[in-house]
Amino acid sequence: MIPVTLQPTLGMPAQPLTEAEHVSLRDVVDFIRKEWLIIGLCVVTFTVLSVAYAATALPTYTAEARLIIDTSQSRLVLQEADSVSLAMESARVDSEVELVKSRSIALAVIEKLGLVNEAEYNAEPGLLTRIRRSIKAAFEDMPSIEGNEVDARLRGAMGAYAARLGVRRLGQSYVLEISYSSSSAARAAQITNAIVDAYIAAKVDSKAEAARRGAKWLEGRLDELGTQANQAAAAVEQFRTSQRLFTSRTDGPLADRELRDTSTQLQAARGESSRLKARLDAVDAILRSGAISETMDADIGETPVLTTLRQRLLDARIRQADLSARYGPDGAAPSAVAAEIEQIREEMRSELTRLRTTYKLELDTAERNRLSTDDTLEQMLDQAGEASVQYVRLAELESRASTFRRMYELMLQHFTQTVQRESFPVSDARIVTPAVQPFTPSQPKTTLIVSLGVVLGAVLGVGAALMRRALAPGVTSRRQIESRTGVPCLAVLPRPGRLAALRAWMRGRELEEDAFRAVLAAPQSEFSRALAEAKTSLDIALNEKRPMVLGITSVNHDAGRAQISSNLALLYAAGGASTLLVDADRLHSGLTQEMESVEDGEGEERSVIGRSVTETGDGIRFVSLADLTGKDAHRVPTYLKLALREAAGIYDVIIVDLPPLKEAPDARAICAGLDGLLISCRYLRTPVADIAGALASLAGSPTRFRAVMIDGALEGSSVG
Numbered sequence: 159m160i161p162v163t164l165q166p167t168l169g170m171p172a173q174p175l176t177e178a179e180h181v182s183l184r185d186v187v188d189f190i191r192k193e194w195l196i197i198g199l200c201v202v203t204f205t206v207l208s209v210a211y212a213a214t215a216l217p218t219y220t221a222e223a224r225l226i227i228d229t230s231q232s233r234l235v236l237q238e239a240d241s242v243s244l245a246m247e248s249a250r251v252d253s254e255v256e257l258v259k260s261r262s263i264a265l266a267v268i269e270k271l272g273l274v275n276e277a278e279y280n281a282e283p284g285l286l287t288r289i290r291r292s293i294k295a296a297f298e299d300m301p302s303i304e305g306n307e308v309d310a311r312l313r314g315a316m317g318a319y320a321a322r323l324g325v326r327r328l329g330q331s332y333v334l335e336i337s338y339s340s341s342s343a344a345r346a347a348q349i350t351n352a353i354v355d356a357y358i359a360a361k362v363d364s365k366a367e368a369a370r371r372g373a374k375w376l377e378g379r380l381d382e383l384g385t386q387a388n389q390a391a392a393a394v395e396q397f398r399t400s401q402r403l404f405t406s407r408t409d410g411p412l413a414d415r416e417l418r419d420t421s422t423q424l425q426a427a428r429g430e431s432s433r434l435k436a437r438l439d440a441v442d443a444i445l446r447s448g449a450i451s452e453t454m455d456a457d458i459g460e461t462p463v464l465t466t467l468r469q470r471l472l473d474a475r476i477r478q479a480d481l482s483a484r485y486g487p488d489g490a491a492p493s494a495v496a497a498e499i500e501q502i503r504e505e506m507r508s509e510l511t512r513l514r515t516t517y518k519l520e521l522d523t524a525e526r527n528r529l530s531t532d533d534t535l536e537q538m539l540d541q542a543g544e545a546s547v548q549y550v551r552l553a554e555l556e557s558r559a560s561t562f563r564r565m566y567e568l569m570l571q572h573f574t575q576t577v578q579r580e581s582f583p584v585s586d587a588r589i590v591t592p593a594v595q596p597f598t599p600s601q602p603k604t605t606l607i608v609s610l611g612v613v614l615g616a617v618l619g620v621g622a623a624l625m626r627r628a629l630a631p632g633v634t635s636r637r638q639i640e641s642r643t644g645v646p647c648l649a650v651l652p653r654p655g656r657l658a659a660l661r662a663w664m665r666g667r668e669l670e671e672d673a674f675r676a677v678l679a680a681p682q683s684e685f686s687r688a689l690a691e692a693k694t695s696l697d698i699a700l701n702e703k704r705p706m707v708l709g710i711t712s713v714n715h716d717a718g719r720a721q722i723s724s725n726l727a728l729l730y731a732a733g734g735a736s737t738l739l740v741d742a743d744r745l746h747s748g749l750t751q752e753m754e755s756v757e758d759g760e761g762e763e764r765s766v767i768g769r770s771v772t773e774t775g776d777g778i779r780f781v782s783l784a785d786l787t788g789k790d791a792h793r794v795p796t797y798l799k800l801a802l803r804e805a806a807g808i809y810d811v812i813i814v815d816l817p818p819l820k821e822a823p824d825a826r827a828i829c830a831g832l833d834g835l836l837i838s839c840r841y842l843r844t845p846v847a848d849i850a851g852a853l854a855s856l857a858g859s860p861t862r863f864r865a866v867m868i869d870g871a872l873e874g875s876s877v878g
Contacts, residue, residue, distance in 0.1 A: 193623035200619030201612055208611025217599035219343040220324075221350040224590040225357070227251055227332040251332055254587070258325045258336060258357050261316075266356040268315050271349060278341060279315040323353070333590060343595045350593035361585040376573040383566040390559035397555055420535045427528035434521040441514045450503050450510070461513065467506045474499045632842040633849065639839075639866050643850045648836070649692035650868045651718065652684045674724040674752050677732075678776065689722070692867060693729050699863050700833055704735075705806045709832040709861075711816035712839065713848045718869035719838045720749040723815040731777035735810040738771070739780045742798050742828065743817040747784035764808070766801045779809070795827045802831050819852045829856060834863040841870040 190197065227250070257263070273279045324337040336353055340346035444450060478495040485491055633639055636647040677686045700706055710726070712719045720743075727739040741749040753772060764771040764779070772780045783797055798814065805812050816828060819837075829835055835856070839849055849866060856864065 189623070189627075193619075193626070196623045196626065197616060197619030200622060201615035204611040204615030204618070205608060208607045212602045212604040212607045215602040216341055218339045218341060218601035219346045219596045219598075220337050220339045220600035221343070221346040221593040221596055222335055222337045222591075223350050223354050223593040224328075225334045225336065225354060225587050226590050227254055227334065227587055247332075248330070251327055251334070254334060255325050255327055257360070258334065258353065259320070259323065263353065263356050263360060264316050264319050264323075266360070267349065267352045268312070268319060270356070271352055273319065273349075274311050274315040276315075279318040280311055334587075336593075338593075339600060343597070347593045347595045354589060354592070358585050358587055358589075361587055365585070373573065376569060380566070380569050380573055383562060383569055387559065387562035387566045390555070390562045394552065394555045394559050397552055417535075417538050420531065420538055424528065424531040424535050427524060427531050431521065431524040431528050434517055434524055438514060438517040438521055441510055441517060445507070445510055445514065450506050461509065464506065464509045464513070467502055467509060471499060471502045471506065474502060627842075632844055633839050633846050633868060634842060636868065638846055639849065639868070642846050643853050643866065645853060646695075646865050648695050648865045648867050649688040650841075650871050651688050651692075651722065652871045653718075653869070673718075673721040674749075675728060675776065676721070677725045677728050686725075689725055690729060693726060696834060696836075696863075696865075699865075703833055704810045705812060706810070707802055707806070707812045707814065707831065707833045708836065709814045709816050709829055709834070710836045710838060711829075712818050712837060713820055713844055713852050714840075715746055715818050715821065718840065719743075719818075720746075720752070720815055722836070722838050722867065722869065723749060723813050724752065727778045727811070727813045728776055730811040730813070736808070737778045737811045737813065738766075738805050738809040739778050740798070740801065740805075740812065740814045741780070741782040741784045742814050743822075744784045745817050745821055747782070749815050750782040750784045753780045753782070766805050769801070798828050799831050819855065820848070826855060826859070829859045829861050832861050834865070835859075835861045837864070837866045838869050839866060841868050843870070 268274055268279075322339040324335075324339075326335050327333070328335055336350060336357075338346055338350040338353065340349060474495055478492055478499065481489065481492040481495055627634070636650060639645070639647045676683065677689060680686060696708070708726070710719055710723045720741075723739060727737045731737040739749070739753075741747065741753070743749065753774065764773075766781050769781050769783065774780060781801065783801070802812060802814075814828070814832070816822075819826065837849065837852060853864065
């Protein structure tokens with residue numbers, strides 16, 4: 159059972175709803191079921207239009223070719239080793255995409271293939287295009303077409319060419335995909351290959367032209383550098399000659415070599431002086447000590463005379479020792495030998511004196527030579543200090559001359575490479591996949607167009623249905639009634655919708671429906687269950703009061719009021735309650751007409767205020783006040799009050815079918831004697847404002863319980 163909010167009197171605040179206020183999947187399904195006709199009409203319309211377009215559109219074929227930007231070829235030929243950053247390479251590839259789309263390539267292809275003479279590229283511009291061109295020419299002071307570089311036909315051909323051309327980079331690779339669309343598959347492949355050829359030719363021509371301009375500039379720069387290099391070399395030689403800064407190929411500058419030689423001579427002179435002084439000192443020491451013998455120090459030097467004397471002295475001493483051993487030391491022979499020894503020593507002293515004089519002279523000469531060499535070295539060192547400054551200047555001039563020479567050689571190398579590039583230009587793009595004739599058209603894409611038509615139709619259909627729902631003033635949900643009026647909505651009574659009727663028609667039978675006896679004909683239907691829940695809610699709200707007088711009315715006619723009254727009476731009768739159904743709607747006697755067609759039961763005949771009570775075979779009693787005429791027709795409220803007072807002692811439940819509140823103002827007077835009042839409203843038809851106004855008009859009524867029921871919702875729907 160669906161929980162409802164019960165409110166015994168008008169004016170009390172409505173209790174919170176127990177159902178969550180959100181759009182569920184069932185709500186979406188209900189919306190589609192209710193609005194399927196609008197949505198389906200839009201879907202069918204746009205699907206038919208998309209199929210018609212796909213069937214009548216001119217087929218278009220697209221041919222594709224792929225190029226790769228290969229920088230390694232040029233570097234291999236020209237021996238270039240310059241590294242380029244990844245960002246520069248990416249920007250270069252993107253620039254190549256724009257180059258393929260450039261005006262020069264387009265003109266080359268159009269001229270080569272004669273596209274300007276083809277009808278496909280010379281379509282007359284539309285009215286809007288001509289108006290736009292006229293306005294643009296008027297405000298921007300554009301030159302006339304005749305004064306432009308190309309005529310109108312060429313402009314049209316270039317516009318059609320640009321619209322059919324597609325160029326894109328494949329990911330982050332160096333591959334470019336060039337595509338072209340045409341109404342002819344063969345023509346599409348031919349134009350695509352022509353674009354590729356024109357692009358490669360343009361690259362080769364641009365490289366050759368750049369090489370020619372570079373060679374011309376390098377030639378002038380090479381002459382200038384050659385002159386500067388020669389002038390720098392001449393300045394070096396002139397400065398070297400003027401400053402006498404001569405150099406040897408092996409030993410470097412001559413001054414440095416002379417300085418090294420003089421330093422060597424000074425070292426030799428100092429060594430010679432030291433050697434002679436040592437000999438002189440040794441001779442002086444011997445002469446002063448008188449230690450002249452055959453074993454004198456060899457550092458005094460050797461002469462032939464001194465060597466002979468030393469040998470004679472040694473021999474004499476040997477003879478003296480031998481004679482002394484034979485004849486004794488005082489003999490004549492030893493004495494003679496001793497005299498000879500003394501004579502030899504005197505000769506040796508004379509020779510040492512002569513050597514001392516010689517050594518003295520040689521030492522003086524060596525000292526003079528040493529001093530002279532030392533002075534020469536000091537002078538050369540002073541001169542070398544002055545020359546070092548000139549050598550720095552010379553080194554600067556030589557460095558400048560060497561720099562100019564290297565620049566000249568490098569420029570000469572570049573000039574040679576540029577001449578080679580001019581004579582052998584290489585494109586840095588090559589064909590990976592040439593364009594071939596496509597077998598299937600690329601446009602129109604039938605599946606995509608039809609799918610888009612279906613989706614667009616569905617979107618527009620849903621939008622139209624939502625707009626219709628938003629603009630509809632009728633009630634759409636229980637929450638809407640309870641929030642706007644402050645009274646509970648007991649039930650939403652569904653009715654078989656258009657979809658059920660369509661299914662019944664497709665099955666070849668009529669939709670069986672007895673609206674006045676639906677609870678008996680189909681007790682398990684959604685309508686029967688919803689009305690049974692409403693009955694239970696009424697009993698709870700009124701504490702199962704007996705006798706209970708219920709009035710059922712509506713704001714306008716055709717709100718299912720009579721059917722609700724009949725079925726609710728049948729439910730009470732089926733539950734064992736003695737039920738009286740009263741038709742008090744003198745404006746619309748639908749309930750009376752329906753009851754006249756029902757077979758009478760076999761119960762006891764009764765009457766109320768003189769009106770005959772009919773007992774139907776379904777267990778309910780029925781009395782009609784709708785057939786009153788003349789003056790009695792205006793006294794229905796009075797008769798009804800009397801009838802209710804009389805019937806209250808006989809029947810447990812009295813259900814009164816009241817006229818619409820808008821059409822019969824006296825219905826408000828009738829409500830004074832009711833225990834409960836149910837207002838029936840039509841789903842999506844009865845404005846909520848009218849319901850609120852009707853309830854407001856009943857604000858002073860003593861009716862214990864007032865509620866609303868929504869009638870006419872689709873079966874299976876959820877109106878929250």
